[in-house]
Each structure stands twice: as structure tokens, then as C-alpha cells.
Amino acid sequence: MRADLEIIQEWIKPNTRVLDLGCGDGELLAHLAEEKGVQGYGLEIDHDNITACIEKGVNVVEQDIDNGLASIRNNSFDSVVMTQALQTMHRPDQIVDEMLRIGKECIVTFPNFAHWRARFYLAFRGRMPVSKFLPYTWYNTPNIHFCTFDDFEKLCVERNIQILDRTVVDHTLRDRWWIRLWPNMLGEIAIYRITR
Numbered sequence: 001m002r003a004d005l006e007i008i009q010e011w012i013k014p015n016t017r018v019l020d021l022g023c024g025d026g027e028l029l030a031h032l033a034e035e036k037g038v039q040g041y042g043l044e045i046d047h048d049n050i051t052a053c054i055e056k057g058v059n060v061v062e063q064d065i066d067n068g069l070a071s072i073r074n075n076s077f078d079s080v081v082m083t084q085a086l087q088t089m090h091r092p093d094q095i096v097d098e099m100l101r102i103g104k105e106c107i108v109t110f111p112n113f114a115h116w117r118a119r120f121y122l123a124f125r126g127r128m129p130v131s132k133f134l135p136y137t138w139y140n141t142p143n144i145h146f147c148t149f150d151d152f153e154k155l156c157v158e159r160n161i162q163i164l165d166r167t168v169v170d171h172t173l174r175d176r177w178w179i180r181l182w183p184n185m186l187g188e189i190a191i192y193r194i195t196r
Contacts, residue, residue: 001031003173004191008081008107011165011193012038016078019102021065021095022085025049026058033058041077066090069098077103084189086110087145093155100161100196109191112168114148114184149184156194165193 001009005028012018014036020029023042026049032038042060044050053060065082066089080103082095087110089095099106112118149168156163168179168187179186 001027004083004109004169004189005031007167007169007175007191008083008109009035011105011107012036012079012081014038017041017076019043019072019077019080021069021080021082021099023049023053023058023060024083026053026056026060028081028083029053029058030056065095069095069102072102074101075104078105079103080106082107083109084111087113087147089145092145092147093159096155096161096194097159100194105164105193105195107191107193108152109189110147110152111189112149112184112187113146114150117188149187149190152190152192161194161196163192163194165191167191 008028009032012032016038018029018032018038018040020040020042023029023044026042029038029040029042032040040058042053042058043063043065044053044060045062045064050060050062065085080099082099086092086095086108096106096108099108153163155161167175167190168183169175169189169191170179171188173189
């Protein structure tokens with residue numbers, strides 16, 4: 001399992017209900033069901049990923065998250081997860097609010113557009129950065145909202161969202177001691193656990 005999913009699975013309690021928004025191939029939900037007895041559901045838009053979820057026995061619904069989550073009842077899940085998709089949403093602030101309406105706790109991950117490599121690339125090449133975790137050019141990127149860790153934390157303050165945990169990782173998706181010294185400059189991906 002991916003290293004960031006390993007961190008996320010540690011924050012999920014056994015025998016709970018989990019909704020994974022943009023669940024991909026269902027790797028996390030399959031692991032949680034097998035190892036923790038979690039009752040999981042995924043929302044996904046990609047047909048190949050939906051097929052992979054079904055093959056893994058993951059409950060998945062085809063749904064575009066940007067079209068809203070109004071059909072899901074308040075507090076119907078213990079945890080709502082969204083990995084590497086917040087920056088692709090048309091209104092990430094509204095998605096975070098919806099996640100917190102649906103779940104008691106939420107876990108979100110996203111790339112840090114203030115990472116030193118991105119800053120260096122833009123400053124010295126004069127072009128939008130391209131890297132392993134941002135492999136797209138400006139015209140074909142699914143990332144429509146460029147966010148930094150500081151931006152996300154400011155949103156949390158403005159919306160009275162409590163940050164329960166935060167882990168910042170590098171390009172290998174590993175937590176390193178030096179990243180904790182200056183996370184907004186040295187961290188590439190953030191993993192937040194939040195609640196109201």
C-alpha cells in the first residue's frame with residue numbers, strides 16, 4: 001500500500017463506516033475492510049477504477065464529487081477520506097464543508113504548491129513547475145486550485161475547523177524529521193485529519 005495510505009489507515013478506527021471520495025482503485029478501502037473490519041464506500045468517476053474496486057469487493061458508486069454530495073445524510077460516516085483530489089475540485093472549500101457535514105472526522109491530502117522545488121522552478125525557469133507529483137503542464141493539469149499548507153490551515157481557522165493531526169511528507173510519501181522544521185517550504189504532500 002502507498003506510504004500516505006499507511007498513515008491514513010492508522011487514523012481510521014476499527015469497525016467504523018468510511019467514505020472515500022475519489023477512491024481510485026479501492027486500495028485503501030479494501031485494506032481497511034480486511035484489516036480493520038471497516039464498512040467502506042467509495043465514490044469514483046473513472047470507469048477503470050470502478051472496475052478495479054468491484055474486483056476488490058469494494059462498494060463503489062459512480063459520482064462526480066464536484067456535482068455535490070447532497071444525497072448523503074448528515075453524520076452518516078465516522079470518517080470521510082479524500083486523497084490527492086482536493087486541488088482538483090471546483091470549490092474545495094465547499095467540499096471540505098460537505099465532508100465535515102457527512103463525517104465526524106475527515107482526512108484530506110493534497111500537494112503543497114509552496115514546496116521549495118516548485119518555488120525554484122517558477123523563479124528560475126519562469127514556467128509552472130512540473131515534477132513527479134505535479135507531472136502536468138499548465139494547460140492539461142487537473143489541478144485547478146493551487147494550495148499551500150498555510151492556505152489550508154487559514155481556511156480551517158476561518159471555518160472553525162479543528163486540525164486533529166497533520167503529517168507532512170516528501171516525494172517518497174515518507175515523514176522526515178527535517179520537513180517538520182519548515183513544512184510549508186520542505187513538505188511536498190500534506191495529510192490532515194480534521195473535525196468540527
